[in-house]
Structures are given as C-alpha cells and as structure tokens.
Amino acid sequence: MKILQVFSLISTLLATSEVPDLNIPNQIHLHSQDLHISNQIHSLRPLSGSCSHDIPGLSCSSWRLAVETNNIIGWTTVPEECENYVGNYMLGQHYRNDSKVVADVALAHAKSMNLTGDGKDIWVFDVDETTLSNVPYYASNGFGTTPYNSTLFNEWVKEGKAPALPESLKLYKNLLSLGIKVVFLTGRREHTRNSTATNLKEAGYHTWEKLILKNSTYYSEVEYKSNERKQLEENGYRIIGNMGDQWSDLLGTNAGIRTFKLPDPMYYVS
Secondary structure (H helix, E strand, C coil): CHHHHHHHHHHHHHHHCCCCCCCCCCECCCCHHHCCCCCCCCCCCCCCCCCCCCCCCCCHHHHHHHHHCCCCCCCCCCCHHHHHHHHHHHHCHHHHHHHHHHHHHHHHHHHHCCCCCCCCEEEEECCECCCECCHHHHHCCHHHCCCCCHHHHHHHHHHCCCCECHHHHHHHHHHHHCCCEEEEEEEEEHHHHHHHHHHHHHHCCCCCCEEEEECCCCCCHHHHHHHHHHHHHHCCCEEEEEEECCHHHCCCCCCCCCEEECCCCCCCCC
C-alpha cells in the first residue's frame, strides 16, 4: 500500500511538473519538497563546519563521486547517513542535469558518425535507471539503504509503471530520426518480458530492433552483456553507442564505438 501511495503522488507530480523544452509523458521531474515519505529529504547543498564539528552527510557527495567513477566497487547498500542526500539527488534537478549532459554528449557522438543506412547501425540501451526509472520504488525503500529484495522489486516490475527518464527518451527519439536502431539489453529476467515491453511502450519507447533479457545464468553482468553484444556484432550489427547506469553495462568486450555512463548512486550491479 505504501509504494502505491508514493507512486500515486509521484505520478501526479509527473503530470503537473512544467518542463518547457519537452513534451514527453511519464517524465521524472520531481522536487524533494513535494514528496512526503517517512524520512525527510533535505535540500541538496554543500555542508561545511569548523572546530572539527562532525556534520552528518558531509562526505556523501564524495561517496557518490567515488561510486560513479567506479572507485568504490562491490558495495551492497547506500550508507545510511546518505539516504537523505541520495534521495534528494534522485528527486531533484541535479540528477536531471547530470543525465542531460550525458545524453547531449551521446547525441553529438551519434551525429558525428558516418552512418551506412543499411539498417545495421544500432544503439544499445540498458533499461533500469537508463531508459526507465525505478525512483518510485526506491523512494519507498530507502533509496538504496536497504538490501536489494528481488521479490519486492519483481513485483514492482510486473506492475509495469516505471516512468521514462526524460533525457534518455529524448535521445532515443533523436537516434531513431538519425536512422539508428535501438536494442534494449537488460539484466531483467526473461519472465518479465511482457511487463517490460508494455512498460517501455507506455513510457514512450514505441519501437526497437531487439529486447534482450537474461534467460541463462552467467557469472556476472559483464559476462552476460559482453556475450550478447558479441552476438549482435556477429550478426552484422555495428554498435554506434552503448548506454547504461552501471559500469557492468559498459565494461567487457564488444562494448561499441563509445560508451556512456548515466548517474545512479542507488545500487551496484557487479
């Protein structure tokens, strides 16, 4: 019930938020002061102190930087003292701005390519926190401060209500206009295919070349995604770009001409 209430409120915010440069349904455009959850989320701002005063949250921005640059690896949960910081980041304009920078650079790269027009130029997108946002789920589950619960998360996935990340959706549409086909390569399991496909379409991703889900057990996400990208290239596809929120989306073999890392300080996938 709690997650439904939170999602209902977030959906209302998505529908009423003003975004002058886009007209995209199901957008993430949230403000922390509008979301009432159990733990207060404070304004994102630099913290400073003197006289050796210990100020909670002082190191959270540094922790996020280390996570995004893959210097901190193998972590399982967000530090408890960083819940408010991460929550406010994910709900605020900072996250949106960071995502926009990545999407703009990705589009510039795509436009610079000498495309063949033979239908074999593709762009590989991850799904979770790359094209679809699970912020409504994580807002009710501590923004990554609690251990991952596959049962709860799969229930959320089956609902098929994840909104689009607006900057990724804009990039997706621009790539299609350039003649680049899209492949979704996700760590979601095969049994979620129907709900994932429906969710993507309802969020604005109406067409794709392939939707690849995990149907075998691999040692790691890097192995799984490397193998799937290899198969794409063996079938004659050229990976113009590869975008994901996890380093495991981008590392390994057959990663494409360029890779693009979107921000995600909520969880780590090895």
